[in-house]
Amino acid sequence: MDGHSPKLASIPASDSTVWADASPLLQAACTGLRDGELIHGDNFNLFAAMSALEIMDPKMDSGIVCTYYSIDEAIENGAAPIPISLDSTIDVQRTIDIMDHLLACEAAWHKGHSLAQTVFSCIYLLRLDRTAPHALLHSYCRVIRATCKAVVSVVSDARAHEEEDLFTMTYGLPLNGDGDDKCLSMLNAVEETISRQLRACKAASSKRRLPEDLEPLQSNSNLEEGFCKALLCRLRFRKHFFHVLACMKRPQGRGLESARKHIASCMTELESILKSADFIRSCFGESYEGDIDDKTTASGREPIGFDAMLNSRLSAPTPPRAIKILSWKKAVQYFVKLLHDLDVICSYPLDPHLESLLRFVVQFQISQPDLVARSHLQLLLVQDGKLYGRDPFFAVITKAAALPEATKNHDIQKNESILQLGMLVMNLLKILCTNAAWQRRKHGKFLQDWRVIYVQLELAFRNEFGEVSSSSNDENICMKIFQHILLWVEEKTYWIAFRFLILGFELELYSTSEYCMVYWYLYAVLTKLAEKTHLKIAVSYDIAKRKGKKKKDSPKDLARESRIPPAVLFLQCYICLAEGLTMILAALRNEISVFQSPGPFNTEQEKFVQHFELLQRACIPDHVSYPSYKESTTHACFSTLAMYNYFKDAQRIAKEVKSSFSNDPDRLAELRKLEQVAEHNSVAQNLICRLGALDPSLKVSFELSHHPFFATVVVKRS
Amino acid sequence: MEAMPEEKAEFEEAEIKYVSYGGEHHLPLIMNLVDQELSEPYSIFTYRYFVYLWPQLSFLAFHKGKCVGTVVCKMGEHRNTFRGYIAMLVVIKPYRGRGIATELVTRSIRMMMESGCEEVTLEAEVTNKGALALYGRLGFIRAKRLFHYYLNGVDAFRLKLLFPPPPRQELSPSLDT
Numbered sequence: 001m002d003g004h005s006p007k008l009a010s011i012p013a014s015d016s017t018v019w020a021d022a023s024p025l026l027q028a029a030c031t032g033l034r035d036g037e038l039i040h041g042d043n044f045n046l047f048a049a050m051s052a053l054e055i056m057d058p059k060m061d062s063g064i065v066c067t068y069y070s071i072d073e074a075i076e077n078g079a080a081p082i083p084i085s086l087d088s089t090i091d092v093q094r095t096i097d098i099m100d101h102l103l104a105c106e107a108a109w110h111k112g113h114s115l116a117q118t119v120f121s122c123i124y125l126l127r128l129d130r131t132a133p134h135a136l137l138h139s140y141c142r143v144i145r146a147t148c149k150a151v152v153s154v155v156s157d158a159r160a161h162e163e164e165d166l167f168t169m170t171y172g173l174p175l176n177g178d179g180d181d182k183c184l185s186m187l188n189a190v191e192e193t194i195s196r197q198l199r200a201c202k203a204a205s206s207k208r209r210l211p212e213d214l215e216p217l218q219s220n221s222n223l224e225e226g227f228c229k230a231l232l233c234r235l236r237f238r239k240h241f242f243h244v245l246a247c248m249k250r251p252q253g254r255g256l257e258s259a260r261k262h263i264a265s266c267m268t269e270l271e272s273i274l275k276s277a278d279f280i281r282s283c284f285g286e287s288y289e290g291d292i293d294d295k296t297t298a299s300g301r302e303p304i305g306f307d308a309m310l311n312s313r314l315s316a317p318t319p320p321r322a323i324k325i326l327s328w329k330k331a332v333q334y335f336v337k338l339l340h341d342l343d344v345i346c347s348y349p350l351d352p353h354l355e356s357l358l359r360f361v362v363q364f365q366i367s368q369p370d371l372v373a374r375s376h377l378q379l380l381l382v383q384d385g386k387l388y389g390r391d392p393f394f395a396v397i398t399k400a401a402a403l404p405e406a407t408k409n410h411d412i413q414k415n416e417s418i419l420q421l422g423m424l425v426m427n428l429l430k431i432l433c434t435n436a437a438w439q440r441r442k443h444g445k446f447l448q449d450w451r452v453i454y455v456q457l458e459l460a461f462r463n464e465f466g467e468v469s470s471s472s473n474d475e476n477i478c479m480k481i482f483q484h485i486l487l488w489v490e491e492k493t494y495w496i497a498f499r500f501l502i503l504g505f506e507l508e509l510y511s512t513s514e515y516c517m518v519y520w521y522l523y524a525v526l527t528k529l530a531e532k533t534h535l536k537i538a539v540s541y542d543i544a545k546r547k548g549k550k551k552k553d554s555p556k557d558l559a560r561e562s563r564i565p566p567a568v569l570f571l572q573c574y575i576c577l578a579e580g581l582t583m584i585l586a587a588l589r590n591e592i593s594v595f596q597s598p599g600p601f602n603t604e605q606e607k608f609v610q611h612f613e614l615l616q617r618a619c620i621p622d623h624v625s626y627p628s629y630k631e632s633t634t635h636a637c638f639s640t641l642a643m644y645n646y647f648k649d650a651q652r653i654a655k656e657v658k659s660s661f662s663n664d665p666d667r668l669a670e671l672r673k674l675e676q677v678a679e680h681n682s683v684a685q686n687l688i689c690r691l692g693a694l695d696p697s698l699k700v701s702f703e704l705s706h707h708p709f710f711a712t713v714v715v716k717r718s
Numbered sequence: 719m720e721a722m723p724e725e726k727a728e729f730e731e732a733e734i735k736y737v738s739y740g741g742e743h744h745l746p747l748i749m750n751l752v753d754q755e756l757s758e759p760y761s762i763f764t765y766r767y768f769v770y771l772w773p774q775l776s777f778l779a780f781h782k783g784k785c786v787g788t789v790v791c792k793m794g795e796h797r798n799t800f801r802g803y804i805a806m807l808v809v810i811k812p813y814r815g816r817g818i819a820t821e822l823v824t825r826s827i828r829m830m831m832e833s834g835c836e837e838v839t840l841e842a843e844v845t846n847k848g849a850l851a852l853y854g855r856l857g858f859i860r861a862k863r864l865f866h867y868y869l870n871g872v873d874a875f876r877l878k879l880l881f882p883p884p885p886r887q888e889l890s891p892s893l894d895t
Binding site: 035036038046047049050052053054057059060111112113166321323435436437438440441507508509510511514597599600601602603605606607609610611 | 763764824855856857863870878879
């Protein structure tokens with residue numbers, strides 16, 4: 001550690017402290033214990049000892065000095081000079097490098113690394129006030145700081161980040177700055193100056209002289225225009241991004257339209273930023289070796305003024321693992337995606353129909369939006385205990401349960417179980433905004449609560465209306481409310497169970513040897529879901545009919561009533577695929593012993609119990625168990641498989657129902673995928689039935705190549 | 719920096735000796751193996767915690783006197799279940815792919831089962847295909863996915879093995895035929 005030991009002056013003794021040499025004490029302590037002995041005390045046992053650190057071990061001791069002992073020492077040694085260079089051209093180039101690296105750091109932070117190791121590895125940001133003489137750097141850093149603070153606030157409020165808690169830990173970093181609310185006006189002033197400069201150098205060809213009060217940005221007049229443009233798009237991106245965050249924060253979605261305009265501007269500026277890379281690299285003169293695409297700056301140079309280790313003592317006793325900052329190109333791509341995801345959120349028309357909202361959120365999650373986007377969505381959906389900060393959840397539920405509009409004012413909303421139901425719906429929306437892994441765990445956990453609410457409501461219903469005789473008008477309404485809500489709660493419960501099961505495919509939780517039981521259980525849940533959905537729609541059609549005061553059912557009405565609603569047909573398509581896959585997997589297992597994995601310690605039954613424990617505990621569905629699974633699948637074989645082709649049914653239904661969804665591009669797209677799966681699997685099934693038992697060279701695999709949770713059966717010759 | 723291609727050791731499976739943790743003399747062997755192969759910075763106290771409290775659950779594999787693999791585990795009560803936990807599993811590179819890790823883990827799990835554990839659990843990186851295949855063959859399922867579990871941003875699976883319920887005790891003595 002020679003030459004790097006801190007000067008004693010930088011850690012001065014105070015009135016109550018003094019430096020003393022502890023070496024003799026440590027020496028004596030070393031000989032005081034033999035190998036294998038441990039000091040034992042009330043608060044210090046083997047478990048507690050695991051938190052011990054070995055001092056001076058760089059993997060464990062974050063107090064070790066790596067480069068500089070402190071930020072001040074780093075500054076004293078010129079790690080973050082102001083101005084960056086006395087040569088104005090180099091100063092501008094280095095400023096752009098700092099801006100680019102900060103963008104890369106910001107993207108790395110969003111992606112899940114700590115603020116301390118990313119954005120706040122910037123010494124200029126850690127001591128913002130000293131950058132005041134450098135207007136460009138100063139205003140840029142202020143906006144960055146204010147932006148980070150705004151983003152931390154959104155993510156904290158959403159608390160969608162429980163699994164991603166590194167994000168909001170600010171460890172005493174200087175996020176709050178006096179006057180940061182004025183950061184935009186500072187940025188605007190700098191932008192204005194550079195804009196004027198740009199206009200001046202563009203006009204310089206026609207006019208001989210620059211206006212007297214305008215100083216060029218830097219000394220090389222050939223490069224002036226390029227630098228102005230490179231800086232302007234970077235400044236403007238920050239300005240518009242800050243506006244996006246401010247607009248989206250406005251309550252009840254009032255700022256969404258404005259946000260979209262700023263998002264569009266951000267996208268334009270990001271394009272300009274990317275285009276500026278050519279200029280920035282060309283004014284270098286040096287040829288660049290190595291892969292420039294990996295670098296964190298457009299120029300490919302290392303930026304001045306960053307040291308990730310300076311904050312290590314702030315984070316934890318153990319030094320943080322070294323992280324890789326995103327490349328500049330990837331950082332820009334990240335922001336493009338983030339802005340796209342935010343734009344989708346801002347385009348949402350705040351539909352008061354819960355069913356449409358649920359479909360929107362599920363669809364939104366397919367593109368795997370990151371934490372910042374998901375937090376914004378959650379805060380839009382649930383504010384002040386209301387949907388969009390506007391609709392009380394009881395009103396949302398009554399609408400979803402196809403009850404008349406006036407029901408939303410009914411006193412029944414004060415019922416304890418109804419209040420709890422409102423909370424469950426609110427929680428459901430929050431859960432749907434979290435990452436898939438977290439989401440699945442929460443769905444599993446809350447299934448129990450949905451079941452309990454159903455039981456409680458049913459009990460309350462029976463207590464109130466046990467004897468249904470001629471009842472008063474109000475009792476009639478109460479009864480109707482209970483009936484509709486009970487039906488709706490059941491349907492929602494099965495929907496959550498369905499989500500729980502299919503998320504397992506996305507998260508790669510199931511091995512192929514477990515597919516048979518998973519598709520079987522999915523079939524059971526989907527059957528119930530279709531039943532409840534059908535009932536719910538029938539009941540809502542009933543209401544509509546009554547409203548219409550029709551005296552006689554016209555043939556058209558009768559036809560509509562007997563036709564299965566498209567939403568239910570869609571589910572029936574799912575059911576056919578699930579059944580088909582269960583049977584083909586069972587037949588393969590029974591006939592040629594594939595896709596089973598007997599282990600030395602347990603059986604298929606234990607795996608069944610583990611995978612479906614939460615569903616079983618909540619009795620979703622009833623009368624479903626490992627023995628009933630075995631019974632359904634034990635006799636499957638190639639000859640029984642040949643007798644019925646569920647995949648052909650699925651194909652037929654998918655074709656039939658397409659026209660009903662002509663206005664719904666997402667469902668149409670999914671139907672096309674379902675058709676593909678059904679077609680492939682139908683052909684594969686025929687092949688297997690004809691050749692399966694006879695041809696040992698046939699290799700069958702199940703790939704999620706067309707649809708996220710229905711596998712395509714692939715048959716190959718090995 | 720060496721740039722040697724990885725060489726596979728040549729040996730018969732029967733030449734590998736498996737030994738239960740026997741005392742302080744085994745500790746530096748375990749520590750060296752784990753320090754070498756895994757990136758976690760464990761202090762000596764971490765190792766002591768496991769091998770002192772549950773020596774019967776840790777095993778070492780030797781080939782001609784050289785320690786080539788080890789498994790370190792614990793067990794205890796967790797939310798009303800008595801559960802085993804596999805903390806570390808290492809086999810040095812030249813000896814991989816020959817079933818040594820499987821044998822080490824199997825011995826430990828058997829000991830857990832005999833000690834009354836109801837289940838066994840561990841975490842593994844979603845990208846660690848070898849570990850996932852190994853534990854899959856032993857009957858573990860992927861119970862949960864843990865988002866960004868590791869500091870390098872990689873997700874983990876929580877793997878769990880559920881033992882079948884123990885056979886019911888005979889209430890009356892069986893009759894002699």
